[in-house]
Amino acid sequence: MEIKRLAVSSSPHLHSGDSVQSAMLHVLIALAPAAAFAVYHFGLHVLFVLLTGMAVAIAAEALILRLVKKPMTAIRDGSAAVTGLLLAMNLPAGIPLWTITIGAGLAIGIGKHVFGGLGHNPFNPALVARAILLVSWPERMTAWVGPMLISAATPLSEFRTSRIVPAYGDLLFGFKAGSIGEIAVFLLLLGGAYLIYRRIIDWKIPVSFIGTVALLTYILPAREQSSYFAGNPLFHVLSGGLVLGAFFMATDWTTSPVTKRGRVIMGVGCGILTSVIRLYGGMPEGVSYAILIMNGLTPLIDRYTLGSRSGAR
């Protein structure tokens, strides 16, 4: 047989088959159980919020790609859908659809494409949008609800005023008030384990993040308390957006450090900031701000921990 043409390119000639698209698919799979529980717990409105978030994010990306004349195939990597879903999961269940629509547009536009698109953004796009929404519509963004969208206090805000700790089972399995995505802690942990198994995320960030929060909330006294080493770390780990943030937001590829040491530093930094905000800050929850601040420090962390042959150390 005559050989007429041969493809000539650099070694290696094999590829693992991994792509951004396959990774995003795994993230959606990991989030699905917690999202499904939220629909069950809060009601059907949540389903519309989640779908709107994803759809608007995809549409916003398509529009922007058209405007900046980049190939439309970038849509297919699924990262816009994940951003839209994660943003929706950070919002109260009763949020109006117009709010999540604006939020998704902001996440994709300001959080991502203004910087050049996937891989270029310095801050987690979903959290950027959440921060903008929070200052723009503070009442709607803190209108926490429980089942059937009836107004209810979240465990963290309840603890601030009354020091009451709900049953740990309810905290773990999601029978409480909170944002759409944060309540089903057990299902989020399953999803996180799945992502670690699939090698999409590095265990170092969630473990160091949650570990630091547990340690500091145990050691440090909350406001108006005076005794050290008397905190309730289990309550803090199971409450608020910690598990959602530690496994799904802080681990975002683009906005977290590239070195192994750097990731531990980021996790610890997020943990310190979250604990301090929760115990002494004005807001009952600090995960979003902690992550955004550490995102900002990530280039510095990379610079400090990089160097010849220090990788994987």
Next chain:
Amino acid sequence: MVKSFPGGIHPPYRKEATSALAIERMNPPKTVAIPLQQHIGSRCDPLVAVGDRVLMGHKIGDSSAPISAPVHSSVSGKVTAIEQRPHPNGRTVLSVVIANDFQDEMVALMPAPKLEQLTAEQLTALIREAGIVGMGGGGFPTHAKLKPPQGVVLDAVLLNGAECEPYLTTDHRVMLEWSADVVYGLRCLMKAARVEKGYIGIEVNKPDAIEALKAEAKDYSSIEIVSLAVKYPQGAEIQLIDACLGRKVPSGKLPLHVGVVVNNVHTAQAVAKSLRTGVPSIERVITVAGNCMERPGNLLVRVGTTFADILADRGLKCEPYKLISGGPMMGIAMYSADVAVCKCTSGILALSKDEATYRIPGNCVRCAKCVDVCPMLLHPTFIAQYAERGMMERAEEYGAVDCRECGACTYVCPVNLPLTQHIRLAKSDIYAKRK
């Protein structure tokens, strides 16, 4: 106890097509084109002229430079040309073209005495005269590895039986079928290098080879067979030394700086065979595989046989998308099948489009998978991005010259960045500036 190294990847091994096939001697070809450079170092000068009749094993090229090795004819016949011919390294190299008279008339052979009767210098000289070079793919003249520079003390010879590249089963079959020669060759190398300890590192996916060599080496307490984890690139010499001996070769240094000489198992077998029979290095085993091959196998071929002759002999089911010399991770894609098999060619892969597609690169998303798998503990994406922008000094700061081009980073990159290619660019630029 299975040893390993940090980082690395687990590509699909795809060795089932050939791992159980015994070595087959290929029918001798009508012509051979023997390159005068089949090794790292200085090119040989031709010692014959067009029209000369040469015998099998006749020395047709040599060089007086220290890092070089002679080349010999692999057939008997008439020299029809001495000209530039395509070489697996992608360029053309001066080659001696010989028309085979199919007599296989051998030069007068002088088998060497047993190794007990030879000194280290004699062994090294015999190894040089036989033209032995690294047969794992590197092609470094073996005799030069055995003579360390002033101040360097060697204490071990390590044979590489890992064969971590997918598809390739050459070393596996050599270890299984010619285990006596592998062990005798190791003992010769140990004596030539004046060391007391010898090791053979073998991945555990070759249990029959491990057993065969353990049986062969059981009478020699100075030789240890080390079982290695199945991981790519376990056979890279830095990783091999780390896994087998626990020694780390510092940045910019060679194995000899930690007292170790590393050789491929086929090289050791070639040393034994040439000492035993007096025949120089004129043939070798290669794995011929890939979805486009009609009859894959492990072939014993004459040096200088063209890939085209081998593909015609084994049959092509379909036109290959890529024709690789070597393995799929570090092998070189050929632009022509008219290249000749060299002493360091380990395999010919005729890959179909689904085995080796080319993927369009995107931009780095900082997933750090490349950082996680790099066996040299580098940050490939940063080196590559600096290289892409021509910032070679920064690339050097991030350790570009430590890269062994194993390809693990490019293999895992979800956006298909050509990391290995860019780092290679940086390295060649850095070396050029150093001259």
